[in-house]
Amino acid sequence: MTIQDLHQNEALRHREFPVTARKNFLAHAAVCPLPRRVADAVRLQAENATLDDQETAYGHTEIRETRALAAKLINADLGEVALVGPTSLALSFVAGGLSFRRAANILVYYDDYPSNVYPWMALAEKGVEVRFINVRQLGRIRVSDVLGQVDENTALVALASCHFISGWRIEYETIGLALREQGILFCLDAIQTVGAFPINAQAVDFLAADAHKWLLGPCAAGILYVRKEVQDLLEPIVLGWHNVRCANFVAQENIVHPPDARRYEAGSFNLHGYVGLKAAMELLLEIGVDNIGAELVRKRDRMVPVLQSRGWEVVGANAPEVNRSGIVAIRRDEADLAALHARLAEQNVVLSLRTDRQGRHYLRFSPHFYNTDAEIDRAIELLG
Numbered sequence: 299m300t301i302q303d304l305h306q307n308e309a310l311r312h313r314e315f316p317v318t319a320r321k322n323f324l325a326h327a328a329v330c331p332l333p334r335r336v337a338d339a340v341r342l343q344a345e346n347a348t349l350d351d352q353e354t355a356y357g358h359t360e361i362r363e364t365r366a367l368a369a370k371l372i373n374a375d376l377g378e379v380a381l382v383g384p385t386s387l388a389l390s391f392v393a394g395g396l397s398f399r400r401a402a403n404i405l406v407y408y409d410d411y412p413s414n415v416y417p418w419m420a421l422a423e424k425g426v427e428v429r430f431i432n433v434r435q436l437g438r439i440r441v442s443d444v445l446g447q448v449d450e451n452t453a454l455v456a457l458a459s460c461h462f463i464s465g466w467r468i469e470y471e472t473i474g475l476a477l478r479e480q481g482i483l484f485c486l487d488a489i490q491t492v493g494a495f496p497i498n499a500q501a502v503d504f505l506a507a508d509a510h511k512w513l514l515g516p517c518a519a520g521i522l523y524v525r526k527e528v529q530d531l532l533e534p535i536v537l538g539w540h541n542v543r544c545a546n547f548v549a550q551e552n553i554v555h556p557p558d559a560r561r562y563e564a565g566s567f568n569l570h571g572y573v574g575l576k577a578a579m580e581l582l583l584e585i586g587v588d589n590i591g592a593e594l595v596r597k598r599d600r601m602v603p604v605l606q607s608r609g610w611e612v613v614g615a616n617a618p619e620v621n622r623s624g625i626v627a628i629r630r631d632e633a634d635l636a637a638l639h640a641r642l643a644e645q646n647v648v649l650s651l652r653t654d655r656q657g658r659h660y661l662r663f664s665p666h667f668y669n670t671d672a673e674i675d676r677a678i679e680l681l682g
Contacts, residue, residue, distance in 0.1 A: 324673065371587070374500070395532040396531060405456070429447070484503050514581065540563050
């Protein structure tokens with residue numbers, strides 16, 4: 299199946315993505331609807347789990363296959379991927395598991411999504427200096443902004459791969475490799491790009507992403523990547539039967555962890571979630587993440603001039619191609635965007651409503667590869 303197949307065959311599109319038969323769903327940067335094959339996989343797992351214990355219904359082989367698909371999707375080794383659930387939890391594992399030297403500072407973005415702010419802010423209680431990166435425009439973090447604001451005491455930089463309002467994708471590979479040369483760790487919240495654009499996790503030290511946005515998977519079925527060279531620096535902060543050696547389920551005298559990223563998986567898996575994630579990743583790899591990224595940029599480039607011609611301010615309209623994403627946020631001072639968002643929902647058009655620190659509202663488009671130009675055009679028409 300290809301993107302072209304879906305756009306040319308409405309019956310196929312409705313079958314693979316049932317939401318399209320009822321709604322123009324253009325809000326994948328929030329929480330996605332499940333594709334048919336993902337829902338079917340979860341349903342089958344649930345049915346099988348009525349006939350035996352749940353782990354037997356989805357055993358160790360399938361978990362390994364899920365981990366392998368995640369590794370392939372982000373260009374990682376199998377032993378660098380942990381299945382830990384929500385992005386917030388994975389980022390908290392990183393923030394809580396690292397040790398920082400005296401006088402160390404970390405660099406974060408205050409106007410990032412809160413899940414990628416609060417875990418780092420909490421480190422101030424441990425004596426870490428938390429610095430907030432200065433940028434000129436919302437979410438527009440350039441390479442020079444990052445490298446110009448670190449110093450010899452910077453221990454870690456934590457940023458999002460793509461800002462959740464502006465849609466600005468950072469040049470994380472350039473940033474990550476430059477930071478590595480200076481001995482600075484780099485943590486990437488990649489929830490807004492994994493599944494939407496190709497990801498090279500080898501350029502960062504830590505990466506977190508849940509499945510419920512561009513990955514088209516269930517909620518709380520996310521991944522944590524920890525580069526093998528830094529795994530000994532990241533202490534597991536949650537312990538259980540799965541990530542501490544316990545022969546025959548008997549507690550031992552010494553705490554011994556697995557030799558790879560499984561050390562961050564403390565207990566039983568969210569089996570239904572990871573069944574769905576496996577099916578979702580198989581779908582994305584079938585379509586091709588390169589193809590998906592190109593399609594999202596094509597959609598964005600088509601939308602922006604139309605929206606501008608209708609008097610909308612498009613956040614980051616002039617972003618370079620390398621920084622563009624599938625997110626297009628618009629605003630207009632005189633418009634009641636909350637009311638407009640509600641009216642669109644009544645017409646079965648789903649966008650997201652977001653607010654910045656100054657209280658300004660934005661309507662956010664985030665179509666995926668299966669959305670058609672006609673769906674987007676209808677949404678724009680209904681904006682008025």
